[in-house]
Amino acid sequence: MRLQYRWVALGLLGAVGISAQAQSELKISGVLDAGIQNYKSANGNTVNRLQNGAFETSRLIIAGKEDLGGGLKANFMLEMAPAVDTGETSRFGFFNRNSWVGLSGAQWGEVRFGRYLTGSANLLCQVDLHWCGSGFNGTGIMYNGDLATVGRWISGSPGRGGNNNEGISVFSGGNGTAGSAESNRKNNAIQYVSSRISGFQAKVMYSMGELGKNPANGSGDHVDATLTYQDQNLFIGIGYAEVRPDPLWNAKGALTSLGGTYKFGALRVGAIYQYETASGPSAKWTRAKSWALTSAYRMGAFEPYLKFGQHSTNGTGAYGIVDGTDAFVVNVGTQYALSKRTSLYADFVTDLKGSDGNPAIYKNDTRLITVGMKHYF
Numbered sequence: 001m002r003l004q005y006r007w008v009a010l011g012l013l014g015a016v017g018i019s020a021q022a023q024s025e026l027k028i029s030g031v032l033d034a035g036i037q038n039y040k041s042a043n044g045n046t047v048n049r050l051q052n053g054a055f056e057t058s059r060l061i062i063a064g065k066e067d068l069g070g071g072l073k074a075n076f077m078l079e080m081a082p083a084v085d086t087g088e089t090s091r092f093g094f095f096n097r098n099s100w101v102g103l104s105g106a107q108w109g110e111v112r113f114g115r116y117l118t119g120s121a122n123l124l125c126q127v128d129l130h131w132c133g134s135g136f137n138g139t140g141i142m143y144n145g146d147l148a149t150v151g152r153w154i155s156g157s158p159g160r161g162g163n164n165n166e167g168i169s170v171f172s173g174g175n176g177t178a179g180s181a182e183s184n185r186k187n188n189a190i191q192y193v194s195s196r197i198s199g200f201q202a203k204v205m206y207s208m209g210e211l212g213k214n215p216a217n218g219s220g221d222h223v224d225a226t227l228t229y230q231d232q233n234l235f236i237g238i239g240y241a242e243v244r245p246d247p248l249w250n251a252k253g254a255l256t257s258l259g260g261t262y263k264f265g266a267l268r269v270g271a272i273y274q275y276e277t278a279s280g281p282s283a284k285w286t287r288a289k290s291w292a293l294t295s296a297y298r299m300g301a302f303e304p305y306l307k308f309g310q311h312s313t314n315g316t317g318a319y320g321i322v323d324g325t326d327a328f329v330v331n332v333g334t335q336y337a338l339s340k341r342t343s344l345y346a347d348f349v350t351d352l353k354g355s356d357g358n359p360a361i362y363k364n365d366t367r368l369i370t371v372g373m374k375h376y377f
Contacts, residue, residue: 023067030060033138034084035345035372044364052083054372055335055345056133059097071106077116097185109194116191119203119226120239120257121156121184126228127259127270129296129305135331135349136368141272141292141307142184143329143351153311153329153351154290156184157222158243158253158276161283161315186222199229209246220246226257236260251280261294270294272309285315304334310353328352333370341376 035054040046052058059081066074079098081090090096093115100114117125124142125132132140143153186207194202207222221244228237239257259272276288292309310328333347350367 024064025066026062026064028060028062029377031056031058031374031376032084033058033372033374035347035370038369040364040367042364042366050085051137051370051372052085053081053138054370055347056130056138056374057081057097058084061098073104074101075104075110075112076101100191102191107195109192112191112193113189115185115187115189116205117185118156118222118224118241119205120224120241120255122203123226123228123237123239123257123259124154124156124272126235126237127261127272127292127294128307129261129268129270129294134305134333134345134347135307135329136351136366141294141309141329141331143327143349153309153327154272154292155255155274155276155311157186157224158241158255159278159288160220160243160245160249160251160253161278161280161285162249162251186224189222196230199231200227201230202227209244220244220249220252233263234260235262245280249282251278251283253278253283266298268296283315285313288313301337302334303337305332307331326353342373343375344371344373346371 033053033056035051037049037051037054038046039049059079062078064076068074077098077100078095080095081097083089093099095115098114098116100112100116102110102112102114104110121132121142125140128134128140128142130140132138132142134140136143141154142156186205188210189205189207191203191205203224203226205222205224207224209221222241223243224239224241226237226239228235230236237257237259239255241255241257243253245252254277255274256276257272257274259270261268261270270293272290272292274288274290276290278286278288288311290309290311292307294305294307296303296305308328308330311326313326329349329351331347331349333345333349336344338344347370348368350365352365
């Protein structure tokens with residue numbers, strides 16, 4: 001009899017353990033991507049290389065949630081970007097892509113605290129059709145140039161009038177350097193994401209620079225808000241972002257984005273338009289405009305795509321060059337699905353207006369040819 005009670009007790013404890021375990025969820029996922037590239041910079045230098053994240057950023061995601069009852073949940077995400085070619089992690093931090101904890105409710109939405117992609121960048125990654133994949137090292141239509149060019153295509157964050165690689169995509173909201181291309185994710189941020197109501201969803205984010213008057217790295221407080229609508233075939237959104245001055249980069253900027261996508265059976269198309277303003281002693285331009293058109297067509301295992309667009313300012317860059325159109329990017333390629341999780345790809349991208357340095361040195365169109373593979377897990 002005592003043995004029987006012991007088995008009953010163990011059974012009850014097991015049931016309680018299973019029930020408690022069912023209230024929590026932990027998921028590990030990600031993608032590994034590498035490609036062989038032939039790259040020509042604006043100074044004419046050509047190199048062959050094995051590039052990590054050539055089409056889509058390699059990443060490892062640890063995400064989880066706990067059911068607290070009454071529709072309330074605790075959520076978190078830690079996302080890092082390991083380099084397949086070297087095994088290194090990003091110079092922007094160990095969990096450089098997403099690092100946040102938050103609470104969500106079935107009716108009122110979710111509040112997050114930490115580091116994540118801005119709503120404006122999320123909007124343009126939707127329009128990109130490949131979540132900002134393909135193109136220059138897996139940035140899709142979100143091209144920020146390289147050390148030999150100052151081309152900008154579509155922006156995920158206000159540039160604050162920056163040019164000549166000292167303010168292009170100026171970092172804001174955390175540790176970094178002015179001129180860093182990693183400006184589309186913000187540190188020290190609070191974000192509210194509403195529930196989707198009749199297809200509509202709103203996101204509001206405030207990122208704190210936290211530097212006060214210390215001219216350490218060009219961080220400024222950042223505000224970002226988006227409103228989107230989505231149904232089975234249509235996605236459309238509008239976004240507004242503003243980054244404030246700081247002692248290092250004494251300029252402020254604002255960015256308005258309007259874009260969307262539509263699915264015609266096997267054909268997907270997208271379009272986006274952006275208008276930027278900048279002001280302050282450090283601003284090298286006060287107005288900028290960007291646009292891009294994207295398309296992708298599914299043919300069995302193949303998906304060819306074409307993306308193109310431009311960015312222009314009213315400023316004067318290095319060596320007295322009037323920028324005008326300072327980037328016109330054309331991106332064409334195809335994916336081939338070996339399975340639902342594994343794909344091969346071939347990609348070509350060029351920036352026809354990306355050189356803003358010494359015209360005697362930086363006079364070539366930057367271009368990149370890539371062949372590679374990616375695997376989701």
